Amino acid sequence: MPTQISASVQTALLIRFRAVRSATLQLCSPLTPEDMMVQSCPEASPAKWHLAHTTWFFETFILRDFLPGYTPFHPDFLWLFNSYYNSLGDMPEKKLRASFSRPPLESILAYRAHVDTAIEHLLAGSLDEEAIRRMALGFEHEQQHQELIATDIKHALFTNPLHPAYIEASQPAGEGNATPLTWTSLTPPVPGLVEIGITPDPTAPDAFAFDNETPRHTVFLRPFALANRLTTCAEYLAFINDNGYTRPELWLSEGWSTQRAEGWQAPLYWQRDAASPTGWRIYTMHGFAPLPESGGLADTPVCHLSFFEADAFARWSGARLPTEFEWEYAASSLSTRIAKQNLLSTTSGSQPVTANFIETGTLHPTVAPQVPGLQQIFGDTWEWTASGYTGYPGYKPLPGALGEYNGKFMSSQIILRGGSCVTPATHIRATYRNFFPPATRWQFSGLRLAKDA
Template sequence: MIDRFLKVRENSEQLCKPLITEDYSVQASEFVSPPKWHLAHTTWFWEEFVLTKYATAYTVYDEDFSFLFNSYYNNVGTRVLRPSRGLMTRPSVNEVYKYRKYVTDAMVAFLNTNLNEEILAIIEIGLNHEEQHQELLVYDIKYILGNQPTFPVYENSFKTKAETQEENFIKIKAGLYEIGHQESTFCFDNELGKHKVYVGDFEISNKLVTNRDYLEFVMTGGYQDFNFWHDEGWSWVNTNKIEAPLYWYKIDNEWWNYTLNGLDKVALDLPVMHISFYEAFAYSQWKGCRLPTEFEWEIASDQLQWGQLWEWTNSAYLAYPGFNKSPGALGEYNGKFMINQMILRGGSVATPEGHSRKTYRNFFHPNMRWQFNGIRLAK
């Protein structure tokens, strides 16, 4: 447990190694959190939910940090509003790293004591929580750097690969299937409530949609034809003057996109990424197909090569039968977000190793596209 804890803590800091000090406090959009905030928030989580509750004689590092680095836990108390995270020049980056070491050292000492099952369960949530923030940290770093006028290079190990298998649609027969987490391993509460669903015959693509595929949609006027779009999506396209995926730029009649390696020509054989649900749906309509439901995706997952990009489904984020929120602050973790969000399944190249599974239910608002996501078609 100690080795795993230290590995997770170290990974958060390694993700920030390529940054300069000025990068740490930037909030390039309301939905982006500064890297400094991620480092402090994931530290506050251990302090708030483990050390102050269970470690004897633990002294809080700084009483103000709960207000500064709480995210959305109303049960814990008031907090800095999300749009204001980038206004905090204090504490300094150096102070945040001191805070991390202070809490990490205290956690290692605590992990060397006898821990009961209740505490171990909270520690498991804490590890997965920090891993979630590591992926968000990659998204946010890319958004911060991708909005710099010089498109800086980050030390990029988060590269997608071209899928080489011949494209075809896998046929799945109608039937009653069991959905939800069924193993004794860790999962989040929104994966629980094992239940049966009936699905009709369907087919699902064995490949993600490529940049080449999506570019055809762009070039043939897909963003100008309302027939392919939800009304809300059409309004989003026109209000925000959307003409292509996030980070795509047309320069001298050629399409380029910002990657963590800087500005490159769009690689046609790579999976298209940084797509909103609105765009994924519109593309599927243009192709005469649809997006799979999350149940269809889970049923077919053992026959798919998934994990490069989170995949939009046509399922709203709702509770499974029998879902119950845990009492207290940790009960706010998933349940209160079950409205106006869509499910993504799978994982991405930015997902920490071992963090995802086929029952994992990621969720975002349909307009969000800074996460590493893509499209898989169904019919």
């Protein structure tokens, strides 16, 4: 039965809802209507579709179930902006999303306004705990799509022959020199059993974790070491110059076949440039920038790598990629230490305010600071791990159509951790599990080396 939530919870939900919805529109503000129609690769969707689909999510899973008398904006939108929820019926093929010239952008914006008004009306009254949980999921879902808008529009503008910038650079792509690469040893408590994942608090329906982060469970870890920072462009260039893309002994079989078939010679967005000191330039959301031999852009984390490239680089380095459990153990330990120093200011207590997230406006990985200890655990680039995407022991997907959100993708995917420079700061946490097929390169994905201690 609906219950009257406290005024403080109502206010917090309303503030979060407005902030998330406003951030999406702000992200699209530099774009023209023509920009918002482009779908430049199979993984991407047009920005206009993202605006509609995130609105569809609130309408479909919250308003239709919890606001009596709600009138849908348009009957065709239920199927037109469905992404992959087969239990809700048919939907257009993903590759056709760029053909949605109708409904026009003004209709999509009117759809958002219609749903936003209804959500605010819902939040003003009695609210079922399940509705609160779905609101929290809706916030996180829209933040995922904010990141996708950034990655998708970067690819769309890059494929334009003019290579226009998303916005002009407010600051250089990279400044200074990265801290030297060192190793941080981590020794789990004897006998090596650590707790991974999260068990949501049933008394706090507005607290959030995706179902694939649950349940909390025990894993065994041996002592290991992590690189103190992410791998840089200069370090990856050394791999390229050492014929890393032509040495099959460095590559997994599928990775070798894939890179040969695709003609990969460098990360996505790297182009040959005779005028550059290294012979390369890199496309960023601020346009192309030459890759220097050291310092600046050369010392920023390399990104837009596939898992196959990250794994090959790790082998070439005489190291390996961390497992997702090693990564989470390190990140959780770091988050706890930072929290004790009062350097965290988020409701989940799991992300450093100093990390390079989308709120910084850099929209590109930045140089690791010259300070000791683990750096860039959160933000800058998603970190490929050595772990396949499967359910934790005892995993249960959400009931109903929302069970399709994560569980049905637990096949042929690799886990990434930590967030990136286009991830919203309040969206990430130490237990967050991102996942993509191993050949994926359009995301801001990089790597951190690991080794046995």
